[in-house]
Amino acid sequence: MNSLNARFSWLLAPVIVLSLVALPKTSRAEANNDPMTFAILGALGSLAMACYQGGKAPCSLTPDINTDKLTFSIDQGSDETIGHTRLAIGADWLERFYDSKNFEITGRWEVNLNHWYSSKNDAINESGYILGITPVFHYSYKMNAYKPFIELGGGPQLLDNVTIENEFKSTQFQFGSIFGLGIKNEQFEMGYRYLHISNAGIAMPNPGTDFHNIHLGYRF
Numbered sequence: 001m002n003s004l005n006a007r008f009s010w011l012l013a014p015v016i017v018l019s020l021v022a023l024p025k026t027s028r029a030e031a032n033n034d035p036m037t038f039a040i041l042g043a044l045g046s047l048a049m050a051c052y053q054g055g056k057a058p059c060s061l062t063p064d065i066n067t068d069k070l071t072f073s074i075d076q077g078s079d080e081t082i083g084h085t086r087l088a089i090g091a092d093w094l095e096r097f098y099d100s101k102n103f104e105i106t107g108r109w110e111v112n113l114n115h116w117y118s119s120k121n122d123a124i125n126e127s128g129y130i131l132g133i134t135p136v137f138h139y140s141y142k143m144n145a146y147k148p149f150i151e152l153g154g155g156p157q158l159l160d161n162v163t164i165e166n167e168f169k170s171t172q173f174q175f176g177s178i179f180g181l182g183i184k185n186e187q188f189e190m191g192y193r194y195l196h197i198s199n200a201g202i203a204m205p206n207p208g209t210d211f212h213n214i215h216l217g218y219r220f
Contacts, residue, residue, distance in 0.1 A: 035194045039179035043154030046137040057093040058135035065091040065109060070220055075193050077213030081119045082165055084211040088112040107137040118165040125163040132157035132176055151180040170203035180215055189217040
């Protein structure tokens with residue numbers, strides 16, 4: 001199984017590298033959106049790192065998760081006239097990517113359900129849901145019981161309707177990219193989380209939806 005995982009990783013790594021080159025070209029209209037660029041490239045770079053290290057989650061054919069370390073989280077925020085709530089349950093990966101006295105790189109799989117709702121009176125679609133699965137990487141600085149962290153992640157998302165508010169997104173299949181800043185201890189985490197939803201240029205038009213959220217998590 002380890003050799004199969006390694007082969008899978010080396011097959012996936014070129015796809016991720018090609019995506020790093022191609023994806024910004026599909027988003028030229030949003031080139032001035034620094035959080036979006038950082039979220040997308042950060043997520044792809046983190047995935048490339050995981051694949052390069054030889055089949056560790058999330059680049060593994062097996063889940064490699066610790067079901068004794070679960071995190072329930074809620075994100076609440078908006079994108080101008082669109083309100084947003086995201087609920088997720090996450091399971092930690094068994095292996096750390098890096099661990100030293102002062103710094104660590106860890107992560108988890110998150111299964112997420114998002115609800116969005118428009119405050120516009122003329123909205124074509126007033127509300128909807130997004131279901132997805134997202135690998136989330138945590139880059140943490142160890143500081144006594146509390147750890148400041150940067151989080152990066154991205155994964156497939158499915159819309160219940162191809163239109164969000166008045167924006168036709170061409171496909172129900174989308175990608176969700178995460179960039180966040182926060183602080184955590186063994187039981188709680190809190191911070192800011194940015195979420196970008198788009199289809200990575202699979203079809204046009206490809207308008208992005210950008211939610212700015214307050215993030216709260218509870219580990220149990």
